[in-house]
Amino acid sequence: MSLTSQRRSVKVFASVAVLSLGLAACGSSDSGDGGDAGSGDAGASKIDCAPYEAFGDLKGKEVSVYTSITAPEDQPHIDPYKPFEDCTGVKVKYEGSKEFEAQLPVRVKGGNAPDIAYLPQPGLLQTMVATGKVIEAPPEVVKNVDANMPDFKEYGTVDGKFYAAPLGANVKSFVWYSPSAFADKGYEVPKTWDELMTLTQKIAADNPDSKPWCAGIESGDATGWPATDWLEDVMLRTAGPETYDKWVKHEIPFNDPSVQTALAEVGKILKDPKFVNGGYGDVKTIASTSFQDAGQPILDGSCYMHRQASFYAANWPEGTNVAEDGDVWAFYLPAKDESSKPVLGGGEFVAAFADRPEVKAFQTYLSSVEWANERARTCGSGGCVTANKNADVSLLKNPVDKLSAEQLTDESATFRFDGSDLMPGAVGAGTFWKGMTNWITGQDDKATLDYIENSWPKS
Incomplete structure (x- = not known):
């Protein structure tokens, strides 16, 4: 799949309006002030059923959905199915699994593929298409994507054929923190990378019983992916977007000096015992701490900062006030200077392994404005x-949604899609995850980058 879209700045996203809500692995508040975590109004709206009548009588049919999105982030995906179910009589059966990336290929190979899979990596889409089991998107979906999400279409395209409509997108360049804790200590939100490192050092010096950072990369068979996000975010900041593009496409080796520099910079935080792992233990506990739990010590003061995507908002306990003046909030992970603003993001794509009418109808709904x-x-x-x-x-x-939209539509920002998601599946959803996990548990920089480089497919 061509990656030329990756070179687009975030101005492309501005051209698709302010990027309305949807989600890559998260939920959002429907309350008036948007402050508290918790479920929104699950009562279904009425939608126009006419687009689905063309697929025939679907009453009593079932569509299975398999995804990496698990509780508590699953319900905000399940609730919006109801208008479609009411219109068509189709029952959508949702299955979320932390072992999704490992188990989907096994299920497909074993003849037990789901009807629909939400693929969080375009690289994994390419791997699945190579099995010959993924069905091209129907014309109704193509029409919806062309009208509603044209700038994401290329990520769902393999060898010139369109397979997977975008489901959602997320912003990854965020640092979660407690505004009240910062205010109590007189800490200011950093505007540059140097200011972030200075703040990290000051927090460590001021708070012997806490740590500046908390982190966690455990995610079942997908363990390691949060660490790849760290490297990608820092790579954008130390090497710049053009070098980042070359790295993702393997026009420079994975162990290029620019990547070595970025990994060393990440290590200044994640591998320094003075700075991590607040609330959990030493550096190695990062590998065994789930990404869902990782940021929670911010609430009790065990740590002060947690770098994680916008979708982490769904993981705070019910009743947590997520707001600029609330219990937790997020700031932009700063760049080297205020004149540049790289933004890392990701998303999922809807791939079908069956071409039954009810499956096509559901794909059509997921690509619609109504959904x-x-x-x-x-x-x-x-x-x-x-x-x-x-x-x-x-x-x-x-x-949080407003903050994300601000990041994505900032004219000074430059957007790049998650690098591991664009790499070949064997690397992006395999050796890159494993290599970064081994790095956290003690493997050195050179061995880590060499291991991933040596795993890159030769053809």
Whole structure:
């Protein structure tokens, strides 16, 4: 799949309006102030059923969905299915698994593929297409994507054929923190990378019983992916977007000096025992701490900062006030200077392994404005973004969603899609995850980067 879209700046996203709600692995608040985590109004809206009548009588049919999105982030995906189910009589059976990336190929090979899979990596889409089991998107989906999400279409395209419509998108360049804890200590949100490192050192010196950072990369068979996000975010900041593009496409080796520099910079935080792992233990505990739990010690003061995507908003306990003046909030992971603003993001794509009418109808719904609006209306706890330019922007009420949209539509920002998601599946969803996990548990920089480089497919 060509990656030329990757070179687009975030201005492309601005052209798809303010990026209405939807989600890559998260939920958003439907409350008036968007403050508290929790479920939104799950009552279904009425939608136009006419687009689904063309697929025939679907009453009593079932569509299975398999995804990496698990509780508590699953319900905001399940709730918006109801208008489609009411229209068609189809029952959507949702299955989330932390072992998704490892088990999906096994299930496909074994003849037990789901009807629909939400693929979080375009690289994994390429791997699945190579099995010959993925069905090209039907014309109704193509029409919806061309009208609603044209700038994401290339990520769902393999060898010139369009397979997978975008489901949602997320912003990854965030640092979660407690505004009140910062205020109590007189800490200011850093505007540059040097300021971030200075703040890290000051927090460590001021708080002997806490740590500046907490982190966790455990995610079942996908363990390691949060560490790849760290490297990608820092790579954008130390090497720049053009070198980042070459790295992702393997136009420079994975162990290029620019990558060595970025990994060393990440190590200044994640491998320094003075700075991590607040609330959990030493550096190695990062590998065994789940990404869902990783940021929670911010709430009790065991750590002060946690770098994680917008979708982390769904993981705060019910009742947590997620707002600029609330219990937790997020700031932009700063660049080397204030004149540049790289933004890392990701998303999922809807791939079908069956071409039954009810499956095509459900694909059509997931690519529609109606789904995006219902997704927004019933969304739970924040951090929701999608590229559907025709969705109702007024539904963007949660403060995390607004913050994400600000990042994506900032004219000074430069967006890049998650690098591991664009790499060949064997690397991006394999050796890169494993290599970074081994790095956290003690493997040195050179051995880590060499291991991933040597695993890159030769053809």
